[in-house]
Amino acid sequence: MDRTNRPFDGRLAERVRADEPRLDVAAVLRLPGMLSLPPERQRSYDQLNRVQVLGVDSEFFTFAEAPAAVALDPQTIAVNEKTARALEIKPGDDVVLRVMRPNRMPLDAPLASRNGQPAAVSVVTVAAVLTAGQLGRFSLSANQLEPYNVFADRSWLQGLAGEEGVANLLIAGGDVERGDAQRAMDRAWDLEDVGLRLRSHPSGVIQLESDSIFIDDEAVSAAREIAGSSPTLTYLVNSISHDGRMTPYSFVQAGPAPPGMESGEAVINQWVADELGAAPGDTLDVAYLKLLPNNTFVEQTRRFTVHSIASMEELAIERDLAPQFPGLSDVESCADWSIGMPMDESRLKDPANEAYWRKYGQTPKLVLCFDDARQMWANQFGSVTAVRFSGSGLDVAGVAERLRQNISGEKIGLDFVPVRELGRTAVSQSMDFGGLFLGMSLFLIIAALMLLGLLYVFGLQQRAPEIATLASLGFSPSRIRGIFLLESAPTTVAGAVLGAIGGTGYARLLLAGLARFWPAAVAGTPVSFHASAGTMAAGGGIAVGCAMVVVVAVLWRASRYSPRQLFATDFASVSTAPRRCNWLLVPPTAALVPAVGLSLGAWLTQPGSYALDFFAVGALMLLALLGYGWWLLSRLGSRQSFTRPRVWKLAVVNLTRRRGRTLSVAGLTACGCFLVFAVSSMQENVGLHASDRSSGTGGFAVFAETTIPVTGSPADAGATIRADAAPLRVRDGDDAGCLNLNRAQLPTVMSWVASF
Amino acid sequence: MTRPMTSSKPVVELQGISKEYKSGPKTILVLEHVDLAIKVGERLAVAGPSGSGKSTLLNLIGTLDAPTSGRVMFKGRDVAKLSPKDIARVRNRDIGFVFQQHHLLPQYTVLENVLIPTLIAEAAPRVVKRAEELLDRVGLADRVDHRPNEISGGERQRVAVVRALINRPSLLLADEPTGSLNQQAADELARLLIELNKEFEMAGRPHARGDCGGAAWAGRVRNGPDQPAVRRAARGEGSR
Ligand SMILES: Nc1ncnc2c1ncn2[C@@H]1O[C@H](COP(=O)(O)OP(=O)(O)O)[C@@H](O)[C@H]1O
Ligand SMILES: [Mg+2]
Numbered sequence: 001m002d003r004t005n006r007p008f009d010g011r012l013a014e015r016v017r018a019d020e021p022r023l024d025v026a027a028v029l030r031l032p033g034m035l036s037l038p039p040e041r042q043r044s045y046d047q048l049n050r051v052q053v054l055g056v057d058s059e060f061f062t063f064a065e066a067p068a069a070v071a072l073d074p075q076t077i078a079v080n081e082k083t084a085r086a087l088e089i090k091p092g093d094d095v096v097l098r099v100m101r102p103n104r105m106p107l108d109a110p111l112a113s114r115n116g117q118p119a120a121v122s123v124v125t126v127a128a129v130l131t132a133g134q135l136g137r138f139s140l141s142a143n144q145l146e147p148y149n150v151f152a153d154r155s156w157l158q159g160l161a162g163e164e165g166v167a168n169l170l171i172a173g174g175d176v177e178r179g180d181a182q183r184a185m186d187r188a189w190d191l192e193d194v195g196l197r198l199r200s201h202p203s204g205v206i207q208l209e210s211d212s213i214f215i216d217d218e219a220v221s222a223a224r225e226i227a228g229s230s231p232t233l234t235y236l237v238n239s240i241s242h243d244g245r246m247t248p249y250s251f252v253q254a255g256p257a258p259p260g261m262e263s264g265e266a267v268i269n270q271w272v273a274d275e276l277g278a279a280p281g282d283t284l285d286v287a288y289l290k291l292l293p294n295n296t297f298v299e300q301t302r303r304f305t306v307h308s309i310a311s312m313e314e315l316a317i318e319r320d321l322a323p324q325f326p327g328l329s330d331v332e333s334c335a336d337w338s339i340g341m342p343m344d345e346s347r348l349k350d351p352a353n354e355a356y357w358r359k360y361g362q363t364p365k366l367v368l369c370f371d372d373a374r375q376m377w378a379n380q381f382g383s384v385t386a387v388r389f390s391g392s393g394l395d396v397a398g399v400a401e402r403l404r405q406n407i408s409g410e411k412i413g414l415d416f417v418p419v420r421e422l423g424r425t426a427v428s429q430s431m432d433f434g435g436l437f438l439g440m441s442l443f444l445i446i447a448a449l450m451l452l453g454l455l456y457v458f459g460l461q462q463r464a465p466e467i468a469t470l471a472s473l474g475f476s477p478s479r480i481r482g483i484f485l486l487e488s489a490p491t492t493v494a495g496a497v498l499g500a501i502g503g504t505g506y507a508r509l510l511l512a513g514l515a516r517f518w519p520a521a522v523a524g525t526p527v528s529f530h531a532s533a534g535t536m537a538a539g540g541g542i543a544v545g546c547a548m549v550v551v552v553a554v555l556w557r558a559s560r561y562s563p564r565q566l567f568a569t570d571f572a573s574v575s576t577a578p579r580r581c582n583w584l585l586v587p588p589t590a591a592l593v594p595a596v597g598l599s600l601g602a603w604l605t606q607p608g609s610y611a612l613d614f615f616a617v618g619a620l621m622l623l624a625l626l627g628y629g630w631w632l633l634s635r636l637g638s639r640q641s642f643t644r645p646r647v648w649k650l651a652v653v654n655l656t657r658r659r660g661r662t663l664s665v666a667g668l669t670a671c672g673c674f675l676v677f678a679v680s681s682m683q684e685n686v687g688l689h690a691s692d693r694s695s696g697t698g699g700f701a702v703f704a705e706t707t708i709p710v711t712g713s714p715a716d717a718g719a720t721i722r723a724d725a726a727p728l729r730v731r732d733g734d735d736a737g738c739l740n741l742n743r744a745q746l747p748t749v750m751s752w753v754a755s756f
Numbered sequence: 757m758t759r760p761m762t763s764s765k766p767v768v769e770l771q772g773i774s775k776e777y778k779s780g781p782k783t784i785l786v787l788e789h790v791d792l793a794i795k796v797g798e799r800l801a802v803a804g805p806s807g808s809g810k811s812t813l814l815n816l817i818g819t820l821d822a823p824t825s826g827r828v829m830f831k832g833r834d835v836a837k838l839s840p841k842d843i844a845r846v847r848n849r850d851i852g853f854v855f856q857q858h859h860l861l862p863q864y865t866v867l868e869n870v871l872i873p874t875l876i877a878e879a880a881p882r883v884v885k886r887a888e889e890l891l892d893r894v895g896l897a898d899r900v901d902h903r904p905n906e907i908s909g910g911e912r913q914r915v916a917v918v919r920a921l922i923n924r925p926s927l928l929l930a931d932e933p934t935g936s937l938n939q940q941a942a943d944e945l946a947r948l949l950i951e952l953n954k955e956f957e958m959a960g961r962p963h964a965r966g967d968c969g970g971a972a973w974a975g976r977v978r979n980g981p982d983q984p985a986v987r988r989a990a991r992g993e994g995s996r
Contacts, residue, residue: 469859472820473873473919474848476841559840564821567859 006413007102008193010154010167020184024062024174027167029055029157033099035150037087038123048086050705051148053099054138055157063173066133074156076127080136080149084129093126097150101161102168120160140419172416181416186409191400194412198396201320206389206399209323214382222406226399228391230256231384233373234323237288238299240366242276248347249334253318253364254373255388258308265307267367271356273309282306286366289341291379297341302376304368315363322362323385329362439615440675447671449546454664456550467558468566477559484551492547496540504531581634588627595620618674626663633659766793767927768817773826775812786812796926811931818853818929819843848876852920854930858912860904866891867900870919890918894948910941914948921952
């Protein structure tokens, strides 16, 4: 469950298991990370990015086929074989592990804390290398690629990441339907698990707040279903000014409006009224930063009319209920504020404001209507910073229960994803390389069968006098057939058996070589040899059958000739009588028309996959051209004359003497060429048109990916890599590109951050 | 010049046989309305220059080819109406054929070549003895284990004769059997054929060479003006 990295209390696993004992549940802290060699061992390929760091407990390994007897101590890790290979590390080696800290709020959300390092680093010792059976390949994505996996003790990793007790992934297994597991989850989760908390104020107000500053829309709408609820939005504005006087960096509170206040009006507190000299009816200019979809802030200003002045005592409750912003609420002085918005250092040092902060803290200077605030400050992360509940008979436990009932665990990110099912679906809808290779090899198979047939035809033609002798000695046609079949069968059967054994041996060798020396050729897919007696028998049987059919056909044809003809002539050469052979144009034309039609159709409709059309058109064209060749040879054959000998006439005579042989050789050559051209024409140099927007690269020559998110504007990111850059926000998922041979089930989503 | 016969019934009878070959746009008439009957014990030679249709005629008699028109009656049965199986049986039991080229199968020994026709007809032990006797009779007793390419042309032709006789045919056809042999070997073979014909009392139709020299051993030379086609062919008028 939870691909969104939402952290929750690791004990949720126990609560779910307690609710549904049949369920095996393990809590995992999964963090993106990097693994590198310590400086003294560094080489050019010393660092692995996009490492999946899994903080696990012993419960996790019970999911393994062959549970590893690995005790993960603090400061030690286990890696999978791929990681070990890539860094050439073995148990006992020291490596440097970097993990990204789990974040309850997006790093680039307004008001989000910028304090603290986004990543934590530690030198760890490799304790074990885990095989696939020991969950070394553990991956939640439907991709044949094995991730780089690092396994660490969960509580140690929690400590390293500075998030005690936190997990962000529950894996569940056991003899339980997904629905039952989800119901157990729905019963077991707490508001804290999804980063929500309730606070009660002595005045009787209960307030819902979120760890991620802005509350999920799902939670907001669940809260709004409870009677007596009202949303509030707290924001930090750059300045409030009136008549040339100004106070910087002020908290603004928007919520239930005082009776009679309308949109465009504001309540100011006594301190502001004194500081700015403003009275009801005066206008104020409020400057604030607005977050644009491209992650940049712009300063905007809006004018409000003072509706009334509130005393500081009246607003004391607002001070108490102001949401706690890390990096803001918890610092002594405004000068130490550090939040996800650009701030003017000199204004932060404004003495009057500093004094206000010391005396009144987060007490709002301005109170607006909620709708005005939402218009100005709603962004992709939400539009509500707290929901208040007031009314008789409300208590925290009651509200919590109502919220839990109203919030669907699935929508808020606490849903079990049937990864195995998704994986199965992905594989079942995967790229069918068998079909593709069969299409390719079809031409090879046809060529091989033609060769086989030719071999037998030639062999038998050579023995025409022998057939004639046997016939003249009183052997009936069926007896002659019997003799030749009896003679060919053992050789073809032996050949087929040898071919099957040799072929599988060669395939085995090829796969071993591919896996060992060139895994990139198969996109990292683990290739393994699989032979079934059935297919081998079928292959051999087809070869033997083909040979036998050829033998029978040739002998049947021979039996139509008298022994005299068999002695005298070579029965495969056709008569040179002039023929009305224009009807010979019909079959090849019948093959050409659909071939042209298919090509045109494919050109016009641009189907997703051309493979089938390609091979069908190829096969039809081959047939058509061979047919036209037959016609041409027939015409030439009937016109040969030696009145004026020319070398080319000799050639024509020889070509037309045995049209079957001529065309078989031509067909064989054509099959070979077709394969060579087909394979080489399907190669595409991606880099060639990389700067075209219409190419698969979208016009970008370079694609850089960071393990830990980079915040800031496109220009910032561009400055980092010294190029024009277009940042993308990525929601991790299955690779839908060509390196994933499976059908992506939950594809990676990249969203355009910049207006580029 | 017919020899005394045990039966006057013909072994083979040609009734109004014509044979033409098609070659490209042309049709070549080789035999026209040939009537011929060969009786048991009879020896007959057909003489004519090269290209006059001797081989054509022999192939028709030996059921190795079909006439364009007319009937070939073998022991009173119309060959054209026989099934492939029955024709095969006739070729095997009743006809022995000696070709101008020996047409021995190169992969088998002399003895095996001789025995091939018996694969269909008789039981083995007695046949082997008979083959060996026959080979001895033609002077090849010490050659039985050789392959055709290891013996001389005359010897090969003698093996072919033995092969033709192995199943005691009622008709022995020899198409210029001495054609590729030198004079001495040819004479020897001719003598052999005459002796064998006497010994085995069968209808024989040795085909003489174009200069009629070989026809000396034939009981009857068929070259009369009563056969217009043969005559025409002999004058080189076979084609039209
Ligand atoms: N397959 C054939 N096609 C066309 N003409 C043929 C063929 N075989 C033989 N002939 C012609 O028939 C004639 C008789 O040939 P053949 O019986 O072999 O003569 P012989 O054996 O008397 O020398 C010859 O003129 C020959 O050219
Ligand atoms: Mg001849």
